[in-house]
Amino acid sequence: MTERMTAAIDVKGLNKSFGDKRVVRDVSIRVEEGRITGFLGPNGAGKTTTLRLLCGLLTPDSGEGRVLGMDFRTRTEAIKRETGYMTQRFSLYEDMTIEENLDFIARVHELPERRERVAGALERLGLHYRRDQLAGALSGGWKQRLALAAATLHEPRLLLLDEPTAGVDPKARREFWDKIHAMADQGLTVLVSTHYMDEAERCHDIGYILDGRLIVRGTAEEIVSGSGLVTFSGEGPDIGRITRELEKQEGVLSASAFGTAVRVSGADRDALRRAIAPYERGPFAWVEVTPSLEDVFIQLTSRPPDDWLAQ
Amino acid sequence: MKRLSLARIVAVMVKEFTQLRRDRITYAMILVMPLMQLLLFGYAINTDPRHLPAAVVAHDHGRLADAVVATLERTSYIDVRYLPASEGEMDRMIRRGDILLALTIPPDFSQRVLKGDRTQILAEIDATDPIAAGAVSAAVAALPSYAVQQDLRGPAARPAGSPPFEVVVHRLYNPEGITSYNIVPGLLAIILSMTLVMMTSMAVTREVERGTMESLLATPATPFEVMIGKLLPYVAVGIIQTAVVLILARVLFSVPMAQSLAGWFALSVGIVLFIIGNLALGYLISTLVRSQLQAMQVSMFYIMPSLFLSGFMFPFRGLPLWAQAIGEVMPITHFLRIVRGSLLKGQMLGDMGPDLLALGAFLIAVAALTLARSRTTLD
Ligand SMILES: Nc1ncnc2c1ncn2[C@@H]1O[C@H](COP(=O)(O)OP(=O)(O)OP(=O)(O)O)[C@@H](O)[C@H]1O
Ligand SMILES: [Mg+2]
Numbered sequence: 001m002t003e004r005m006t007a008a009i010d011v012k013g014l015n016k017s018f019g020d021k022r023v024v025r026d027v028s029i030r031v032e033e034g035r036i037t038g039f040l041g042p043n044g045a046g047k048t049t050t051l052r053l054l055c056g057l058l059t060p061d062s063g064e065g066r067v068l069g070m071d072f073r074t075r076t077e078a079i080k081r082e083t084g085y086m087t088q089r090f091s092l093y094e095d096m097t098i099e100e101n102l103d104f105i106a107r108v109h110e111l112p113e114r115r116e117r118v119a120g121a122l123e124r125l126g127l128h129y130r131r132d133q134l135a136g137a138l139s140g141g142w143k144q145r146l147a148l149a150a151a152t153l154h155e156p157r158l159l160l161l162d163e164p165t166a167g168v169d170p171k172a173r174r175e176f177w178d179k180i181h182a183m184a185d186q187g188l189t190v191l192v193s194t195h196y197m198d199e200a201e202r203c204h205d206i207g208y209i210l211d212g213r214l215i216v217r218g219t220a221e222e223i224v225s226g227s228g229l230v231t232f233s234g235e236g237p238d239i240g241r242i243t244r245e246l247e248k249q250e251g252v253l254s255a256s257a258f259g260t261a262v263r264v265s266g267a268d269r270d271a272l273r274r275a276i277a278p279y280e281r282g283p284f285a286w287v288e289v290t291p292s293l294e295d296v297f298i299q300l301t302s303r304p305p306d307d308w309l310a311q
Numbered sequence: 312m313k314r315l316s317l318a319r320i321v322a323v324m325v326k327e328f329t330q331l332r333r334d335r336i337t338y339a340m341i342l343v344m345p346l347m348q349l350l351l352f353g354y355a356i357n358t359d360p361r362h363l364p365a366a367v368v369a370h371d372h373g374r375l376a377d378a379v380v381a382t383l384e385r386t387s388y389i390d391v392r393y394l395p396a397s398e399g400e401m402d403r404m405i406r407r408g409d410i411l412l413a414l415t416i417p418p419d420f421s422q423r424v425l426k427g428d429r430t431q432i433l434a435e436i437d438a439t440d441p442i443a444a445g446a447v448s449a450a451v452a453a454l455p456s457y458a459v460q461q462d463l464r465g466p467a468a469r470p471a472g473s474p475p476f477e478v479v480v481h482r483l484y485n486p487e488g489i490t491s492y493n494i495v496p497g498l499l500a501i502i503l504s505m506t507l508v509m510m511t512s513m514a515v516t517r518e519v520e521r522g523t524m525e526s527l528l529a530t531p532a533t534p535f536e537v538m539i540g541k542l543l544p545y546v547a548v549g550i551i552q553t554a555v556v557l558i559l560a561r562v563l564f565s566v567p568m569a570q571s572l573a574g575w576f577a578l579s580v581g582i583v584l585f586i587i588g589n590l591a592l593g594y595l596i597s598t599l600v601r602s603q604l605q606a607m608q609v610s611m612f613y614i615m616p617s618l619f620l621s622g623f624m625f626p627f628r629g630l631p632l633w634a635q636a637i638g639e640v641m642p643i644t645h646f647l648r649i650v651r652g653s654l655l656k657g658q659m660l661g662d663m664g665p666d667l668l669a670l671g672a673f674l675i676a677v678a679a680l681t682l683a684r685s686r687t688t689l690d
Binding site (some may be wrong): 052055056057058059076077080081083085087089090091092093094105108109150 | 521522523524525526528529530531532533687688689690
């Protein structure tokens with residue numbers, strides 16, 4: 001990374017309402033060039049809406065700034081030329097073949113050497129022997145691959161991915177992320193929304209959005225350490241009952257069963273110790289563990305955001 | 312044996328009702344369609360056309376000539392709208408379709424009738440539409456027995472059964488009154504409207520419904536580019552349909568096409584304007600509705616009246632004035648005049664002027680509205 005990094009996205013005070021429902025509230029976001037930023041948040045938090053605002057598919061109620069160095073409110077057409085957007089729902093033509101879809105994208109982007117580009121993309125994504133298959137007949141994972149190929153065909157400088165790996169098997173997911181990293185190494189900036197913690201950890205940076213507000217920003221470690229969260233893990237019998245009981249205890253912010261173990265988190269170590277102490281008997285033992293990103297996010301989701309804003 | 316479950320039938324039924332209730336346009340159509348059709352067609356359709364336009368060139372200005380014109384008007388079948396100075400002018404009027412009847416009264420008409428000499432009035436009838444032509448010729452045929460009777464008293468009075476003058480009827484353009492000569496060119500207009508409006512009425516909605524709009528909008532393509540790109544293939548569809556209909560019209564129905572090259576050119580201009588106008592209209596519908604089903608319904612909402620109010624099924628000139636006014640707004644009305652005029656009457660560019668202008672105006676208005684409606688965003 002160079003000393004003085006330029007921002008691929010630098011947008012401030014983004015707002016968007018549907019009717020009287022405020023879906024995106026005062027979101028300011030800065031993403032350095034060549035960085036992969038994960039966008040997390042519960043369902044309905046406003047991730048998709050934010051991505052759509054950034055690539056000019058929705059008009060913001062307010063907000064200003066630059067995407068790829070261009071005013072994102074007025075230069076939408078120029079921005080679109082250098083941005084790849086992969087939608088949450090598959091949005092290519094199901095009644096066209098893989099190759100026809102890519103060919104169409106290549107044409108609307110007026111790519112030179114169209115055939116070579118399309119053939120290259122098919123090759124890279126391992127889609128070449130399926131090129132004549134109708135997109136609608138592809139399985140979910142293959143559709144994602146096709147969508148990624150389509151979103152990157154014109155070699156964009158900015159890639160916006162909306163839950164690109166939902167429903168994709170682990171191997172394909174790993175390959176997908178390897179590809180994203182390879183492209184980021186070439187200078188591509190990526191903003192990717194996801195619900196998977198392992199994917200969040202693969203990002204350089206994470207943004208957490210809740211109720212339309214971007215409430216946490218930073219690397220995975222920064223977010224975990226900055227959360228002040230304490231987590232204990234205990235293993236033993238009767239996990240289900242213990243979990244249910246712990247959830248209601250004073251000092252416990254979340255309790256969740258993982259197979260034969262239970263994880264409890266809280267903001268205050270002493271209060272949490274008091275809550276879990278009664279269960280420490282027989283074979284049951286508590287150990288303090290580093291909170292995972294998931295612990296932190298569950299945490300964020302279950303607490304009203306005003307708490308966090310006040311901090 | 313499988314058990315028939317009433318509960319499951321009810322479950323599906325309730326679901327259908329819920330969806331129906333959500334779909335406002337369908338909901339409205341259930342009421343509006345029958346209402347509109349009953350009112351519109353109940354009042355507009357008239358198989359006994361009246362007030363058909365006519366012109367008279369009277370070379371004789373005597374009392375009896377005036378009486379002939381007055382009698383003609385009293386029938387209520389014919390409205391004498393024009394009194395052109397020459398037969399040439401009157402010929403142009405009938406070729407353009409301004410009038411359905413051109414009456415020529417000879418110079419010595421009154422004199423000869425009074426003297427009891429044989430004399431003839433020439434009635435040229437636009438027989439393109441056999442229904443309208445039938446009404447006109449019935450009215451004209453009755454002329455000799457009613458007109459001038461009360462003006463002839465004393466020595467000039469005739470015994471009953473011997474009319475004071477004759478009417479020579481010339482049926483122009485479709486002298487044998489062959490219905491298919493009128494209907495088949497009209498079908499071209501109907502086929503083009505139906506397929507083109509319906510096909511393109513789904514162009515945008517389909518993308519929205521399937522979710523592909525989101526990808527499309529994320530590309531640099533502008534709404535204008537998308538519109539043109541989506542419509543051009545259908546121009547080809549329209550041209551192919553036109554060719555098929557014209558060939559079949561010639562081969563199967565022997566519809567006359569005594570066209571000069573200039574005549575074909577004029578017709579082609581009309582065809583292209585009409586095709587593009589219909590496509591633009593379909594596209595406009597597509598930007599207004601929310602589902603493909605709604606698009607179909609709105610298209611039907613347009614196509615139904617166009618069958619009845621354009622002059623396709625019933626003579627346009629026989630419709631009530633308010634119905635004619637609605638018809639004038641629809642491009643199909645003008646196109647019908649152009650195709651029939653071109654194929655049956657040999658109309659040239661000059662004769663089609665007003666109708667071509669109307670098609671052009673329609674196209675521009677609809678295209679402008681469509682572009683105003685197309686958006687680059689999903690808002
Ligand atoms: N076109 C729309 N009209 C009205 N409300 C909308 C529209 N699009 C989104 N919303 C609302 O905005 C909120 C945020 O939606 P958005 O799709 O951005 O959430 P998300 O974070 O992407 O959720 P998910 O993880 O489920 O994809 C939701 O409450 C949704 O109902
Ligand atoms: Mg989403």
